[in-house]
Structures are given as structure tokens and as C-alpha cells.
Amino acid sequence: MTTNRTLYLIACAAPPARRLSVPIKAAQQAGWDVCLILTPSAHRWLTEDAEGEMEALEQLTGHPVRHQYKLPSQPDVLPPPDAMLVAPLTNNTLAKWATAVSDTLALGLITEGIALVPIIALPHFNDAQAAHPAVQRHVDFLREAGVTVLLGEGGFTPHKPKHGNLDAYPWQAAIDALPA
Numbered sequence: 001m002t003t004n005r006t007l008y009l010i011a012c013a014a015p016p017a018r019r020l021s022v023p024i025k026a027a028q029q030a031g032w033d034v035c036l037i038l039t040p041s042a043h044r045w046l047t048e049d050a051e052g053e054m055e056a057l058e059q060l061t062g063h064p065v066r067h068q069y070k071l072p073s074q075p076d077v078l079p080p081p082d083a084m085l086v087a088p089l090t091n092n093t094l095a096k097w098a099t100a101v102s103d104t105l106a107l108g109l110i111t112e113g114i115a116l117v118p119i120i121a122l123p124h125f126n127d128a129q130a131a132h133p134a135v136q137r138h139v140d141f142l143r144e145a146g147v148t149v150l151l152g153e154g155g156f157t158p159h160k161p162k163h164g165n166l167d168a169y170p171w172q173a174a175i176d177a178l179p180a
Ligand SMILES: Cc1cc2nc3c(=O)[nH]c(=O)nc-3n(C[C@H](O)[C@H](O)[C@H](O)COP(=O)(O)O)c2cc1C
Pocket: 011, 012, 013, 014, 015, 039, 040, 041, 042, 089, 090, 091, 092, 093, 094, 124, 125, 126, 129
């Protein structure tokens, strides 16, 4: 087992964000020190719609859960990453990431991260969202840039609208795809 490597888990506002203890525990078992970063929308879900969740996740990871940029005068509170897992990846963050928008901490980390560390991305969106013509282009673009996007066979398959199955979200495929 590898030890002492830091994984940034970056979670967007899609239903699997309600189950972040699952990938955190799995990555920890694989030897990763996990730091959790949320998009502002995911942070809202976990603070306004889930009592005690943030405290539980901070206790589980042993790190503050971050969701916004620090001020220039403030120190970094997380260790530097060796890899990143973006899961769940929303349609919204996918589009912004592929076009290098970095107006949230999550996007800032993953836009820069392409040049710095291995990144695995596990999307979660329905097949109507996936049918937008820009989506496949964004996925192709990120793959060409070196990001492992687990969409389709061996990863996440978009569901019919309103028919998502949280139990079927393939967290383990993302953990298995992390660097050895
Ligand atoms: C109940 C609910 C479920 C949602 N599920 C998804 C989803 O599975 N995939 C997705 O791309 N967006 C989903 N959205 C929309 C995103 O939350 C929305 O686009 C948000 O702006 C994403 O912000 P973020 O990418 O910064 O996290 C959902 C919204 C709600 C309210």
C-alpha cells in the first residue's frame, strides 16, 4: 500500500455529493491522505441541507473542508496534492473546466492541476444534459489534455432524467483509476 500521498477530492453539486464519506474512506484505505474541496453550490448543499455533514467530513479527513479562495494574506491550510479526483463532476463544472474558467477554488485547482498532477474525473449527469453538443467536446478536450474522464464504459453512464441511482454511482472505478 502507498502512504503519505495527498489526494484532493473535489466535489460538485450533484447527488453523489451526499455520499462523500464513501470515496474518502476508500481512498484512505488505499493509502491516501484525503482533502475535500467543494464547489460553492456543493458547499451550500452540505451546509444548508445536511445538518452536521461538514463537521463529520472534517473529522473524517482531518482537514478543513474548503470551498472558496483564501485571501492573499492567508496561509495555505491544505498540503499540496499528488493527485486529484473530481467527483461528482457536474455538467456545469465540466464546461467551465474545459474552457479554463477558474472563478471558484475548485475550478482554480483543477484548471491549474492539469499541468501539475494526475486528475481523474467521474461525471454525474443525466442523458438529456449529456446530449448537449458541447458536452462530448468538453470530455474529449479534457482527455486530450491528460485528464482521465470516466464517462461511458468502465465509468459513469448517464441516466434518464429523474432516474439517477446513487447506489450505482461507480466510486470504486474512480478509486481504482488513481495513480498506483
Ligand atoms: C436536486 C438537484 C440535482 C442536480 N443534479 C445534477 C447532476 O446530477 N448533474 C449535474 O450536472 N447537475 C445537477 N444539478 C445542477 C447543478 O447543481 C448546478 O448546475 C450547479 O450550478 C452546479 O454547480 P457546480 O458545478 O459549481 O457544483 C442538480 C441540481 C439540483 C438542485
